[in-house]
Amino acid sequence: MKALWQLTAAQLADGFRAAAFTPEQALAACLARTAEVNPRLNALVALDAEGAAEAAAQSTARWRSGRALGALDGVPATIKDNLQVRGLPTHWGSRALAGFVAERDELPVARLREAGAVIFGKTNVPEFTMQGYTGNPVFGPTGNPWNPALTPGGSSGGAVALVAAGGCPVALGTDGGGSIRRPASHTNLVGLKPSRGRVRRGDGLPPIFLDFEVVGPMARCVDDVAAVMQAIAPRTTTGAPHEAATPQPARILYLPRFADHPVDPRIARLVDAAAGNLAALGHQVTTLPRFELAEAVNQRWPLLAQVGLAWLVDHPRELWPRPFDPALFGPAMQANTETGRNASARALFELLFEAERLRGELAGLFEQHDFLLTPATAALPWPAADTHPPRIDGREVGPRGHAVFAGFVNAVGLPAIALPCGFAEGLPVGLQLVAREGGDDALLALAREFERAHPWQRFPAL
DSSP states (O other), X not given: OOOGGGSOHHHHHHHHHTTSSOHHHHHHHHHHHHHHHHHHHOOEEEEOHHHHHHHHHHHHHHHHTTOOOSTTTTOEEEEETTSOOTTSBOOTTOGGGTTOBOSSXXXXXXXXXXXXXXXXXXXXXXXXXXXXXXXXXXXXXXXXXXXXXXXXXXXXXXXXXXXXXXXXXXXXXXXXXXXXXXXHHHHTOEEEEOOTTXXXXXXXXXXXXXXXXXXXXXXSSHHHHHHHHHHHSTTOOOOOTXXXXXXXXXXXXXXXXXXXXXXXXXXXXXXXXXHHHHHHTTOEEEEOSOBOTTHHHHHHTHHHHHHHHHHHHTOOGGGSSSOOOGGGSOHHHHHHHHHHHHOOHHHHHHHHHHHHHHHHHHHXXXXXXXXXXXXXXXXXXXXXXXXXXXXXXXXXXXXTGGGTTTHHHHHHTXXXXXXXXXXXXXXXXXXXXXXXXXXXXXXXXXXXXXXXXXXXXXXXXX
């Protein structure tokens, strides 16, 4: 039998139902595994062992009395450190929040807790979740469990690192430009960015990404991602975690390259193979070798958070209990604040205009196709302390060169999911599937079908 920390959320629920073990035992196994791997990964930055133990005991009592709250009752979980968890510090990766402790759960966290999940801690992020790796001036960098010297990506890097290493089966994070999907790809996990508005938010940090950033789950399988969505977006119709929904033959447009941006050839080969696997499942896969529509948004996307950060510094105190002192920011965030302050209204309008234009163009594209297929990221993991890879396939790239497939999804509000599709030199590679706006359920069904035909679930040798 597998160790309890190796089980998925669905497998844990099956064991609780059969009285094979208890939520308290599952929590103990996950905490022990976390204590074993976290010194090498630096993924967990706040721990509530006492509160988690109390929640696990309550869950055990519910299962024994036949009153379990659902598929996540008793399942250990962690929360990304830009989402508020009552009684725990919120660092957001910045010295500017030193000493701040949340008084209440942010709404998606509250819903996860109401579903019976056992929340035991918070996971590391880059400062203000504005970079594509995970490291900050407070806690330092997080390592990738497949090679701790490398990054798990960001900004949900701490979340994916702990799930991939077996510290917990599910985690809650945010995605403002690929921050769930790219890290999931780098760690052999499934990561879902829901449609904009699918997961309601409230009682959280100031929204420097507005509603372009969404809350979503990361897990080791699609069923667990669907179960978390059932909890945090209760109006969803994704069905029960064990639902064997299989999509009808779909029209899939494969986009292996965006404009002239480089893609690591090892990633390209694996995603090419995944496109062939989808075709073998009976889907109609059409390849468009070069995709230009997202280029204008990609060029402008960092501006949104830069302006948001500048706004944050001057945010009225009546809407937030303390000022944000930019002198306490790291150098990169100080520079981003100045860029945001100096940005013109015209430049911000151009970003919003290009996002709206892209939305219309993609709506037309989705009249001919049901899903888009891309790599989840253009680069394999790079050194953990570096913010981004300087070169991809021998060509120099900027800070978002690895993230060219991600931001357009946020700009338009579409749902997208990252799925494992293989390994390159021992490092995980993921694909990205994108659905039309509101097509979250169909996206999960297609992802579930692909995963069951091509399972990649395994653990790193930590």
